[in-house]
Every structure is written in structure tokens, then in C-alpha cells.
Amino acid sequence: MDNSEVTKRISEIMMFPLAAKSLNVLSELGIADHLLSHSLAIDDLARRCEVDATILMNTLKVANVFGFFSIADNGLIDNNDSSLLLTSTNPDSMRHFCQLFGDEYYQAYQGMLNTCQTSESGFKHIYQQTLYQYLEQNPTRSLVYNLAMRDFSRPVGLALSRACADTFEQAGSVLDIGGGSGVIASQLVRAFPHLSASVLDRADVCEQCTPYLDACDNIEMIPGDFFQSIPSGYDVLVLKNVLHNWNNESCQRILKSIHASLGEGKLLVIEPLVESEEASPRLVFNALFQSVICEDGTYQRSEADMKALLTQCDLSLVSCTKLPTGHTVLELVKKI
Numbered sequence: 001m002d003n004s005e006v007t008k009r010i011s012e013i014m015m016f017p018l019a020a021k022s023l024n025v026l027s028e029l030g031i032a033d034h035l036l037s038h039s040l041a042i043d044d045l046a047r048r049c050e051v052d053a054t055i056l057m058n059t060l061k062v063a064n065v066f067g068f069f070s071i072a073d074n075g076l077i078d079n080n081d082s083s084l085l086l087t088s089t090n091p092d093s094m095r096h097f098c099q100l101f102g103d104e105y106y107q108a109y110q111g112m113l114n115t116c117q118t119s120e121s122g123f124k125h126i127y128q129q130t131l132y133q134y135l136e137q138n139p140t141r142s143l144v145y146n147l148a149m150r151d152f153s154r155p156v157g158l159a160l161s162r163a164c165a166d167t168f169e170q171a172g173s174v175l176d177i178g179g180g181s182g183v184i185a186s187q188l189v190r191a192f193p194h195l196s197a198s199v200l201d202r203a204d205v206c207e208q209c210t211p212y213l214d215a216c217d218n219i220e221m222i223p224g225d226f227f228q229s230i231p232s233g234y235d236v237l238v239l240k241n242v243l244h245n246w247n248n249e250s251c252q253r254i255l256k257s258i259h260a261s262l263g264e265g266k267l268l269v270i271e272p273l274v275e276s277e278e279a280s281p282r283l284v285f286n287a288l289f290q291s292v293i294c295e296d297g298t299y300q301r302s303e304a305d306m307k308a309l310l311t312q313c314d315l316s317l318v319s320c321t322k323l324p325t326g327h328t329v330l331e332l333v334k335k336i
């Protein structure tokens with residue numbers, strides 16, 4: 001690559017925040033929802049959203065560079081297959097994800113220099129409180145967070161049902177620890193109707209997410225704190241995308257609570273782990289993301305790091321399975 005190409009690349013990279021922010025603003029405004037039933041002229045769309053038509057058009061053009069929305073020569077704006085994923089009701093929706101990543105997380109990246117210097121959370125540096133303290137005090141944004149996790153976890157729930165079918169077929173009950181909106185629990189009871197499922201999460205999450213559960217799924221939401229205690233008596237405990245939010249010391253405290261409740265049951269730890277030979281850009285970004293957004297001193301873990309952490313907590317590894325989503329499922333039982 002010659003210098004002029006590198007110069008172009010640098011200027012593109014430095015402008016990329018505008019691309020992420022454009023998807024965020026279009027998601028906050030619900031533009032894809034406005035276009036759900038028909039195309040609209042830019043002036044009409046801007047009027048409905050109470051924004052400046054020229055700036056909205058420029059925002060749409062940035063999104064369009066990345067393949068979102070269709071902009072006709074006559075100025076009519078419409079959804080295309082990509083922007084349909086920004087609608088609220090699409091089962092594969094990424095709208096809440098764009099709202100969360102392009103707002104709170106985006107602002108927290110301002111703390112990254114501090115994270116590099118101190119290994120402390122960039123989020124905490126900017127917001128002067130941890131992510132979960134912030135969410136507790138901001139119910140509207142907490143709902144965005146919970147729905148973003150739901151959007152993100154949907155494909156994993158399906159993959160998990162297929163990959164661990166034997167485990168769930170043989171089980172009668174499952175508890176999803178830090179299970180948020182209950183998306184994984186819902187998918188499990190649909191795939192295995194004999195299962196009874198519960199979700200343990202922070203009290204405000206349980207209250208907020210109960211209306212989003214399908215009543216037919218009959219899932220119990222249990223308000224609690226996984227650092228304090230976890231109810232026992234379940235055949236399978238699921239812990240998905242939880243440990244990566246915490247440093248080793250906090251993970252050990254969570255695993256101690258799990259150990260106390262596990263009995264004869266199985267624990268499934270599901271995490272996006274990195275291996276050096278499969279460093280996809282998304283996983284490379286994720287490693288940095290965890291240190292900036294999560295608790296002070298949190299680092300991305302490899303499969304070996306995770307196995308070491310789990311076995312230090314008196315758990316024995318039974319199996320290790322890769323999901324097509326890039327997550328690893330570690331099945332564990334209490335060490336005898």
C-alpha cells in the first residue's frame with residue numbers, strides 16, 4: 001500500500017465514528033419503523049421525526065455507504081433487507097443494540113486512554129459509576145440494554161438448543177443466571193416443552209423484562225444477586241455472557257455462589273472466547289471492548305484462561321463445544 005492509500009485509510013478510520021453514530025441516531029429516531037409499510041419522501045420523514053431534513057438525509061447517506069436503506073433518485077427513502085434489521089419488531093432486530101452501542105458504550109470509549117493507562121473501566125471513568133449502577137438509575141436506558149442483550153442472544157439460544165439437546169432433553173429444570181430478558185430461557189422451553197425454566201437477575205431487570213416474556217412460556221423471574229446466593233435444586237444452570245463482564249476476583253465470587261447451589265446438576269458456561277488462531281475482527285474488537293466497558297481489570301479470556309478459572313473454583317470440565325455463533329459452551333459439574 002502506498003502512502004496515499006494509507007492516508008485515505010487513516011481518514012476513513014477516523015471518520016468511522018460517524019458511521020456508528022449514524023446507525024445509532026437512525027435507530028433512536030426509529031427511521032426503519034417509520035418506513036415499515038411504505039417509502040417516504042425525506043421531508044415527510046424528517047417532519048415525522050421532528051428533525052432537519054438535510055441532516056437526516058446526510059445521516060441516511062452515511063448509513064447507505066454501508067448498505068442500509070434505499071435512497072431513490074427522486075428522493076424517496078425506503079427500507080432494504082439490511083435496514084429491516086433496524087426495525088423494532090423484526091425477530092432478528094439489532095435496533096436496541098445500535099441504540100446501546102452508539103450511545104452509552106460510545107461515550108464510554110472516551111475513557112479508553114484512561115483504561116490503557118490504569119486498566120480501569122472507561123465506562124466508570126466517564127460515568128463515575130459502573131454500568132449496572134448506571135442502568136439501575138436510568139430505567140429507560142436499562143430497557144434498551146436488556147432488549148439489546150435479547151437481540152444479541154437470540155441466535156445463541158437457538159444454537160445452544162441444538163448443540164446441547166441431550167443435556168436439555170435429560171433435564172427437568174433450568175436456571176439462567178444473569179439471564180436478563182429471559183430470551184435464552186424462552187428458547188429453551190420452546191425447544192424442550194417439558195422443561196421448567198427460571199431466570200435470576202437484578203430486581204429491576206426482572207420487573208422490567210417480565211412483560212416481554214411470552215406468558216405461554218411460563219418462565220419464573222427470580223430477583224437476586226449472584227454475588228450473594230443462587231437458588232438450588234435445578235438440573236442445569238446456564239451462565240451466558242456473564243463472566244466476561246467481570247475481573248477474575250469477581251468471577252471467583254460468582255462461581256463460589258454457583259458452586260454452593262449446583263448440587264448434582266450441570267453448569268453450562270457460554271462465552272465468546274478468543275483463540276489467537278481465530279482472531280476475527282469482531283472478537284479482536286470485543287477484547288478491547290470488555291476492558292473499556294466492564295469492571296476494572298477485566299480482560300478477554302481465551303479458552304485456556306476460562307478453563308483455568310473454572311477449575312480453580314472446584315468445577316470439573318465435562319465437555320467443551322463451539323457454537324456456530326462463535327461462543328464456546330463449557331459443561332461442568334462439581335469436582336468430587
Ligand SMILES: C[S@@+](CC[C@H](N)C(=O)[O-])C[C@H]1O[C@@H](n2cnc3c(N)ncnc32)[C@H](O)[C@@H]1O
Binds near residue numbers: 153
Ligand atoms: C451481558 S448481560 C447477559 C444477559 C444474558 N445472559 C444474555 O446473554 O443475553 C449480563 C447480565 O448479568 C446481570 N447481572 C449483573 N449483575 C448481576 C448480579 N449482581 N446479580 C444477578 N444478575 C446480574 C445483568 O443485569 C445482565 O442481565
